[in-house]
Amino acid sequence: MKARRGAQWCARLSLGLLLLAAGASCRPAGGRDEPLRFWAMGREGEVVQELVRDFERENPGLRVRVQQIPWSAAHEKLLTAYVGGSMPDLAQLGNTWISEFAALRALEPLGPWLARSAAVPAAEYFPGIWDTNVLGDQTYGVPWYVDTRVLFYRRDLLGRAGYTAVPTTWEGWRAAMEATRRVAGRDKFAIFLPVNEWPPLMILGLQAGSPLLAEDGTRGAFSGPEFRRAFDYYVGLFRARLAPPISNTEISNLYQEFARSYFSMYITGPWNLGEFARRLPPELQQAWDTAPLPGPEGPGLSMAGGSSLVVLKSSRRKPDAWRLLEFLSRPEQQARFYRLTGDLPARREAWRDSALAADPRARAFEQQLLRVAPWPKVPEWEQITTMVLDRTESAVRGSTPPDSALAALDRDVDRVLEKRRWLLERARHGARAAAGGAP
Amino acid sequence: MSAPWRSAQARAAWLFVAPALLLIGVFFVVPVVGGLVLSLTDFDLYAIGDPSVARVVGLRNYHQVLTDAEFWNALRNTLYFVLAGGPLSVGLSLGAALLVNARRARFPGLFRVLFFTPVVTTLVAVAIVWRYLYHPRYGLIDHALGWLGLHPIDWLGDPHWAMPALILLSAWKNFGYNMLIFVAGLQSIPEDLYDAARLDGASAWQRFVYVTLPSLQPTLLFVGVLTVIGQFQLFAEPYVMTQGGPLRSTVSIVLLMYEQGFRWWRIGLAAAIAFVLFALMLGATLVQLRLQREERR
Numbered sequence: 001m002k003a004r005r006g007a008q009w010c011a012r013l014s015l016g017l018l019l020l021a022a023g024a025s026c027r028p029a030g031g032r033d034e035p036l037r038f039w040a041m042g043r044e045g046e047v048v049q050e051l052v053r054d055f056e057r058e059n060p061g062l063r064v065r066v067q068q069i070p071w072s073a074a075h076e077k078l079l080t081a082y083v084g085g086s087m088p089d090l091a092q093l094g095n096t097w098i099s100e101f102a103a104l105r106a107l108e109p110l111g112p113w114l115a116r117s118a119a120v121p122a123a124e125y126f127p128g129i130w131d132t133n134v135l136g137d138q139t140y141g142v143p144w145y146v147d148t149r150v151l152f153y154r155r156d157l158l159g160r161a162g163y164t165a166v167p168t169t170w171e172g173w174r175a176a177m178e179a180t181r182r183v184a185g186r187d188k189f190a191i192f193l194p195v196n197e198w199p200p201l202m203i204l205g206l207q208a209g210s211p212l213l214a215e216d217g218t219r220g221a222f223s224g225p226e227f228r229r230a231f232d233y234y235v236g237l238f239r240a241r242l243a244p245p246i247s248n249t250e251i252s253n254l255y256q257e258f259a260r261s262y263f264s265m266y267i268t269g270p271w272n273l274g275e276f277a278r279r280l281p282p283e284l285q286q287a288w289d290t291a292p293l294p295g296p297e298g299p300g301l302s303m304a305g306g307s308s309l310v311v312l313k314s315s316r317r318k319p320d321a322w323r324l325l326e327f328l329s330r331p332e333q334q335a336r337f338y339r340l341t342g343d344l345p346a347r348r349e350a351w352r353d354s355a356l357a358a359d360p361r362a363r364a365f366e367q368q369l370l371r372v373a374p375w376p377k378v379p380e381w382e383q384i385t386t387m388v389l390d391r392t393e394s395a396v397r398g399s400t401p402p403d404s405a406l407a408a409l410d411r412d413v414d415r416v417l418e419k420r421r422w423l424l425e426r427a428r429h430g431a432r433a434a435a436g437g438a439p
Numbered sequence: 440m441s442a443p444w445r446s447a448q449a450r451a452a453w454l455f456v457a458p459a460l461l462l463i464g465v466f467f468v469v470p471v472v473g474g475l476v477l478s479l480t481d482f483d484l485y486a487i488g489d490p491s492v493a494r495v496v497g498l499r500n501y502h503q504v505l506t507d508a509e510f511w512n513a514l515r516n517t518l519y520f521v522l523a524g525g526p527l528s529v530g531l532s533l534g535a536a537l538l539v540n541a542r543r544a545r546f547p548g549l550f551r552v553l554f555f556t557p558v559v560t561t562l563v564a565v566a567i568v569w570r571y572l573y574h575p576r577y578g579l580i581d582h583a584l585g586w587l588g589l590h591p592i593d594w595l596g597d598p599h600w601a602m603p604a605l606i607l608l609s610a611w612k613n614f615g616y617n618m619l620i621f622v623a624g625l626q627s628i629p630e631d632l633y634d635a636a637r638l639d640g641a642s643a644w645q646r647f648v649y650v651t652l653p654s655l656q657p658t659l660l661f662v663g664v665l666t667v668i669g670q671f672q673l674f675a676e677p678y679v680m681t682q683g684g685p686l687r688s689t690v691s692i693v694l695l696m697y698e699q700g701f702r703w704w705r706i707g708l709a710a711a712i713a714f715v716l717f718a719l720m721l722g723a724t725l726v727q728l729r730l731q732r733e734e735r736r
Contacts, residue, residue, distance in 0.1 A: 076701055076702070079487075079704065103484065103485060104488035249596065379484055379485075383703050419485060419492075422494075426492075
């Protein structure tokens with residue numbers, strides 16, 4: 001134990017010396033000529049250039065090269081860069097990827113940086129979102145923008161069915177669906193839950209109190225009573241023909257179908273605020289609204305999504321990277337970023353920005369963001385979600401009984417998590433051996 | 440021939456092949472052996488961060504591959520591609536070669552170049568154009584089907600049609616290469632064989648069956664083996680066009696390997712898939728050689 005701490009201290013000291021040496025040799029001439037490398041994805045990567053230009057103006061002599069990476073290739077590119085030792089200094093990371101890159105030890109723990117800085121106060125962020133960046137007792141990222149799911153619904157149809165608002169309990173919600181479908185017509189449905197999208201079902205699971213993964217994220221918890229309750233509710237909606245058992249590739253135009261009241265409710269994210277406003281016909285513009293998700297016994301949880309900014313451990317320019325992170329986290333930059341992209345700001349001060357405060361439909365998101373929970377923080381999560389889709393689709397389409405579908409899902413998931421079980425077991429053994437060996 | 444002389448000759452020979460051996464060793468033998476070792480471990484994402492957590496698992500990866508429904512699905516898709524696309528591709532190249540090589544053909548050089556152009560075009564660019572061609576609403580192909588009074592087909596969105604669409608694209612993209620090989624083979628057939636056949640009153644079809652085909656045997660074998668080997672490694676077409684969809688109907692073995700290796704970073708498992716694929720291709724090639732030999736007897 002002592003030797004290990006000594007080694008760590010030594011490593012830290014040498015790293016510090018290295019940094020000093022690098023800094024000393026770089027500062028006068030080179031170094032700052034070399035631009036700071038910042039990787040951002042998709043549309044964000046395009047838009048952030050504008051913000052970064054102001055950062056450069058504020059920090060003469062500091063140049064930033066933003067590299068824009070398409071979302072579809074981002075994960076591969078980051079991992080390849082990690083293996084090849086060519087990581088950037090600062091990067092945008094989907095917050096479900098944080099556990100993975102932390103497991104690779106690619107991320108700089110931000111605890112010390114946060115302690116030293118007043119510019120990024122954790123209390124100013126949505127707690128559930130901030131939590132996605134925390135693993136054990138260490139913080140690895142700072143939320144940049146947030147994402148969650150709420151209910152988009154046809155207020156006119158619900159109104160005709162006798163509802164002035166979406167009920168807040170599962171029971172009330174289902175009754176509202178039944179009433180809405182009666183109003184909409186025989187061949188219509190109440191809610192669209194695409195069978196190729198996993199978040200709605202997993203959100204119901206979170207709401208019912210399921211941990212989704214049990215035993216420190218080493219086993220599936222899908223056969224457990226909590227998830228079973230959510231699953232029965234979910235499958236029940238299809239069995240009662242309240243939801244059509246189709247995927248969203250089988251529907252040609254979501255907005256048209258919503259306008260034709262093929263379905264009156266849809267669980268989706270903030271990007272659709274703009275899309276619904278743009279794509280629904282003018283006469284329907286007053287007819288749709290958003291609401292926080294109902295839960296089993298009252299207002300329910302939703303997912304804590306979004307992207308974070310992370311400093312890479314391999315970076316030799318961490319102070320500069322941190323400075324850019326601080327800049328992008330300023331409330332006014334967050335508000336500006338929202339205006340440019342439509343991404344909801346992570347920082348709550350930025351919500352007081354006029355555009356968001358004035359939009360009643362955005363308020364459902366703000367309320368929901370106070371009730372969000374993260375997905376299980378294991379690197380295998382993304383792979384697990386593909387298994388969830390495989391196993392639940394057959395149950396939804398009616399061919400597999402829920403029991404065997406969930407048991408099979410747990411089997412698949414346990415197989416993928418075998419390595420993680422072994423690692424944790426080994427770490428526990430190591431700790432016990434170390435504890436036993438100490439005098 | 441004295442012993443020292445022979446050894447000097449041998450040394451010179453070794454010296455001459457050394458560069459080639461070195462290259463093969465570094466770029467072929469070492470990676471293959473490395474891959475084989477990897478396939479016996481559970482090298483994964485965690486091991487990328489800390490190689491000491493990779494475990495030797497023996498044949499577990501192979502067991503997992505062979506018991507995985509995903510693998511069998513990928514194998515089925517790949518065999519579909521090989522068995523339907525292989526003959527189509529070879530037939531197309533042979534036909535094109537006969538046309539280009541025909542005595543009455545005009546501008547044979549021009550056509551040879553035209554037919555060969557798809558081979559040297561990058562697949563990604565080709566795929567973008569073909570995605571437009573296959574588009575159910577704006578695509579040229581469905582438009583043409585409309586003239587014939589047929590219903591439009593959602594080529595890349597329908598699980599039944601996605602693979603035929605890829606086969607068509609791949610056949611069009613690759614037939615030019617085999618065509619050139621066939622042209623070379625055709626030109627090496629002595630003209631007097633045809634003259635003799637003609638004197639005996641053989642029709643054009645008979646000349647093709649009894650003169651051209653037997654003379655082309657070695658070329659056919661070569662083309663067949665190369666085509667099958669190439670087609671087993673189907674990857675770029677589904678990767679660019681469909682990402683394995685719809686409903687996993689275009690996942691090939693190599694695409695599955697890519698997903699396991701570079702999406703989920705289960706490198707050990709991906710390496711095992713690679714060796715299973717190698718065994719399959721070796722088997723298919725041996726079968727072809729055997730068939731050929733029996734035919735010759």
